[in-house]
Amino acid sequence: MSGKAVIIEAKNLKKIYKRGAEAIAAINDLSLDIFRGDFLAIVGPSGSGKTTLLHLLGCLENPTSGLLKVDGKTIFDDGRGLTESELTRIRRPLFGYIFQKFYLIPTLTVLENALVPQIFYRKPAARETAVELLNRLGLGNRLHHRPNELSGGEMQRLAIARALINQPQVLLADEPTGNLDSERSQEIGEILKSLNEESGLTIILVTHNLELAHRAKKLIKLKDGRIVNQ
């Protein structure tokens, strides 16, 4: 970890969900530092808390207790967190997200889908960035196609382009190959790896796919909301 700056710092994080009278600890006393340029894979069985951890690290929700700092800003400390709109303002310049189900807008073209986040967070020359990104991700000849005209791999590549349009510092990927065959999964794995190696993008990846996980520089295994192997 030498010389690299910490971008996400989590100490004794806890996330407790209440289901009726029952309290379930999805994340239990977990501490973790993520450095700029890291490519971290989080693996573990279903219900181990992988996605919850990704949401907490990505400021999509507040933990129940513990300390969370992102890019030097305190997000949550001693039971006090930020409001939803404050979290959004923190997320916008810092994080890009990709999901298993892509969630592309079916009526928009490839280029328009890639540009959607810039409506909410305007970065200069977003269109040029989008075209460049789509070219880089092999979608240069599909700019004016609609998502239903794309293959699964192309859709996930488009989702990656959309996640990167605002030039985030961290890419959060939740089961990005969950809906893809092995060939397309490898393709996505290669893209993530090259984004990390060539652009220095910090990537946090949640996956069941061990082959994909092993492309990461670091791997942690979760069980019952705790890190069992790092």
Place this chain on the structure above:
Amino acid sequence: MNEKAKISMFTIAWKNLARKKTRSLLTAVGIGLATWVLISLFGFNHGYKKSLDRDIDSLGFQMLVVAKGCPYEAATLMLKGGTGLKYMKEDIVQQIISEKEVESITPMLMQVVFDPNKGQSGGLTAFLGIDPHTYPRIKPGLSFKQGSWFTEEDAREVVMGYEAAELEQREVGDFYLIPEKEVELKVVGILNRTGSQDDGTIFIPLRTLQQIFGMEGQLTSIGIKVDKNADLAQFEEKMLRLPDVQVVSLTQVKTTIMTLVSTARILVFSIALIAVLISVMGVINTVLMSVMERQKEIGILKAMGALRTDIFKLIWTETAILCFLGGAGGAFLAGLSSRVTEYLIRKLLPFSPSGGLVIIEARLIAMAITGVVLLGLVSGIYPALRASRLRPLEAIRTEEE
């Protein structure tokens, strides 16, 4: 390769609506129909009042003395002509003229005959007997296309309104035969178009008309122009004391006719209001359904950096587009069908003034569309609030944990 792409809140909203074309279209049609009814109704209100004002102003007098009976009927007959007229003695004119409030006065006799040659199955033709000395003075606005007023007060002559002359195809110098009476009168004047009831009137000297119809010494009405400094209410009081006659102030007639019309208007307005409410419910339903169907997508937009206000604006834009399209469509329809609406209103109403009954001005269209969009925006608040309150995790929760 064309790399141009314009993406904005409006693009997303527009394309979202295009996803469920039929649903969006039906909602817009609902709004359009409500707008159509609203614009037609307000257009009618404006047009009717304007035409009635013009008709009454063109009479040239502010008060009408008629034989006792239903004052509304009397006023309507005077404005439009018709059967069932009541008569009063001519000597009443002398009593009225002596009043100091009277600036000028003009006696009139209206007679109606059935003309079997009028239209396909015959129709009524009304003749207005006027005093050649006083009537032209009280109505200085009347001008002639051809000829002039009568040569004598008992001349066997007619002056025809513009439309009456066109209908009968008469010119100055021609003769006009009064149906049923078999009396021929010479056409001495044809009036220019006035846009009022005068256009369809056939004027005959009072004495001549009385003689032809055997109504010597009888009048149907007396028009009074009151001195502008006189106390109208006090003068009306005085007139009411005269035996067997009643006084109808034309301001009062206007109010009365508008009151009669407003009864029908209130009914239609209530229906329009219900139509608007139903279409507003339709908007809420459509937008809410669309929000519920897109919960995950909205969650993703929030994860990507959309604030509550961004989502609120997006849903509101969708509502505004729906309402604007519906409103504009309704306005177009109202403009297109105004003549049909006017025709139907004329058929339904017991009295309708001459001239346009439905006047749809640009200002009315702008106001109606603005009103509909504003109402739509109010109705869009709830769905927009619901959408804006969705948390990013609503979408992501379904991902396998």
